[in-house]
Amino acid sequence: DADVTQTPRNRITKTGKRIMLECSQTKGHDRMYWYRQDPGLGLRLIYYSFDVKDINKGEISDGYSVSRQAQAKFSLSLESAIPNQTALYFCATSGDGQPNTGELFFGEGSRLTVL
Amino acid sequence: AQSVTQLDSQVPVFEEAPVELRCNYSSSVSVYLFWYVQYPNQGLQLLLKYLSGSTLVKGINGFEAEFNKSQTSFHLRKPSVHISDTAEYFCAVSDYRETSGSRLTFGEGTQLTVNP
Numbered sequence: 001d002a003d004v005t006q007t008p009r010n011r012i013t014k015t016g017k018r019i020m021l022e023c024s025q026t027k028g029h030d031r032m033y034w035y036r037q038d039p040g041l042g043l044r045l046i047y048y049s050f051d052v053k054d055i056n057k058g059e060i061s062d063g064y065s066v067s068r069q070a071q072a073k074f075s076l077s078l079e080s081a082i083p084n085q086t087a088l089y090f091c092a093t094s095g096d097g098q099p100n101t102g103e104l105f106f107g108e109g110s111r112l113t114v115l
Numbered sequence: 116a117q118s119v120t121q122l123d124s125q126v127p128v129f130e131e132a133p134v135e136l137r138c139n140y141s142s143s144v145s146v147y148l149f150w151y152v153q154y155p156n157q158g159l160q161l162l163l164k165y166l167s168g169s170t171l172v173k174g175i176n177g178f179e180a181e182f183n184k185s186q187t188s189f190h191l192r193k194p195s196v197h198i199s200d201t202a203e204y205f206c207a208v209s210d211y212r213e214t215s216g217s218r219l220t221f222g223e224g225t226q227l228t229v230n231p
Binding site for chain 2: 103
């Protein structure tokens with residue numbers, strides 16, 4: 001089984017619908033992240049969480065929200081999906097050892113299409 | 116603030132040829148540097164990383180990269196590529212902050228296509 005699991009792997013939805021992408025991890029890491037990948041733009045950080053009570057906005061948080069339900073679970077929500085949110089979404093985790101190098105461990109991605 | 120620039124969006128090469136994927140970074144603090152690889156329809160996996168010590172780092176699948184502080188570069192190289200190396204490669208920089216840990220910033224990616 002994968003250390004970082006994302007569901008669903010693929011989703012097609014319509015403009016205005018609410019969508020939730022879920023992420024769970026078995027690595028025991030405190031830090032979890034949601035990234036968005038678009039062709040030619042690399043990966044951009046949406047939200048991150050350093051522990052269950054900590055939520056931080058990344059560089060492109062508008063239109064998104066997150067919930068850290070437990071150490072192992074971090075979900076991303078689109079309250080009202082729009083077509084320019086069509087992208088590949090990645091969940092990632094990192095450890096908190098010293099020094100914290102920031103090395104990330106990724107899920108396999110969730111491809112979202114908004115029509 | 117930190118940033119990463121990958122100088123080539125696409126690199127086509129023939130099988131068994133050498134390849135270099137270029138990456139420049141900027142950061143105001145000490146950095147850690149990474150190369151990740153993304154094979155088609157898969158997530159990203161770590162190829163190699165520079166944390167400290169020797170400026171030449173070796174990774175999986177025969178890849179290596181050299182950290183050049185004066186030129187703020189971290190170019191990825193392989194002396195002889197295979198068809199199976201076809202993938203997208205991402206350079207990333209992480210700035211170490213004692214109080215809040217580190218976060219990765221990614222480059223735009225370089226699509227390496229190896230042709231027979």
